[in-house]
Amino acid sequence: MDACKSDEELMVAYQLGEADAFAELYARHAPQVFGFLRKKVRSEALASDIFQATFLKLHKSRSRYDASYAFLPWLFTICRSELLDALKKRSQTVEVPVPAVPEPLPMREEDRPEINLGALPLSQRRAVELRYGEEFSFEQIAAQLETSPANARKLVSRAVQFLRGSHAEK
C-alpha cells in the first residue's frame, strides 16, 4: 500500500505517527544515505554512527518537514549536517568541499585573502555555507537552520558584512 505513495506523502503519514510509512521511507533511502556516507567517510564505524544519527534526527525533526518541498534534499541536509557535526567532533580529515567565497571581492586573484569563515558565529557560518556552498534558497536555509526565511537572509547578510569588514581591515 505504502509502496505506491510518494516520499512526500509518506513523510506526512510518518509525521502523523505511522510506523509503516517510516519503514517504507527507510527501505527506499537507507542504501542511498549509507552509500553517500561510505563515500565520504573512510571508517565504516563512523559512517554507521552518522547513518544512525541521521535517521534519529529525521525522526526528531519530522514535524518541521514541509510536504510542499521534495523529501530527498531535506534528507540530504540532515545527513550532511550530521556528517559535519560528527567530523567536527572527531576531527577526522575527509573530503568535504570547502564553501565557496561568499561574494566576489574586487581584487586580483593572487591578492585574494583567505576567507576566515571560522571567525563567524556558528549560525552565520552555516548560513553562508548553505547559501554559497550549496546554493540553497533562503527558504531551504531557513528549513535547515530551523528559523524563518527572513532571519536566514539576515544571517547571510550580516556574515557577508562581517567578512567585508574584516577584509577591509586587512
Add this chain to the structure above:
Amino acid sequence: MQKSELQEFLEAERLSPPVVLSEAVRSKIFVKLQPPFWQVLGKLAFIQTLAGALSLAYCPQFGMAFSRSHGLMHYLMQYGKSVCMLGCGALFVGVSLLAASLVLRPEEVRALRERRLLQITATVGLSLGAFVCFGAEVMEAMTLAWALGATLGGMATLELGWSIRRFTYGKR
C-alpha cells in the same frame, strides 16, 4: 564548476547498511512511534485534570466557579436534567480530549484513537470518582446520561482534533 554535494548525494551508489545497523535504527524509531499506552494515559490524566479544573471554574455546581453565572446550565436545563447532564459530560471530557489530540505527539493521539473505548471508559470512571470526592450526588440515571455525553463528546472531539492535525500536516 564543482559538482554540488546534493547531486553527489542523489547519485551516490546504493549500499545496503549492515543488517544489525538497520535493525538498531528501525527498532529505535519504532519504539518512539509506539509509546506505552500507560504513559499516554498518564499524560491524558494530567490534561484531564487541567481541563477539568478549567471547566469546574465555570460550572456553578461545586462552588468553584469564578462567576455566579448559570447561563450554560440554565440553557441546558430547559431541555431537561438528562440533557443537561449529557451536555455536562460532553463538555467535561470533550474539552480535555480535544486539548490532548492537539497537544500530544501524533503517535500518542494515534494510540488514544486505537483504544478509544478503553481510554474514554477510564477517563469517565476517574472523573466520576473525582466528582464523588468533591461531594457530588451520583444518581444512576443522571450518571448514565453524563457518561454517555462524556463518551460521545470525547470520541467526537478526539476525531476533530485528529482531523485538524491531519489537515495541518497535509497542507504544509
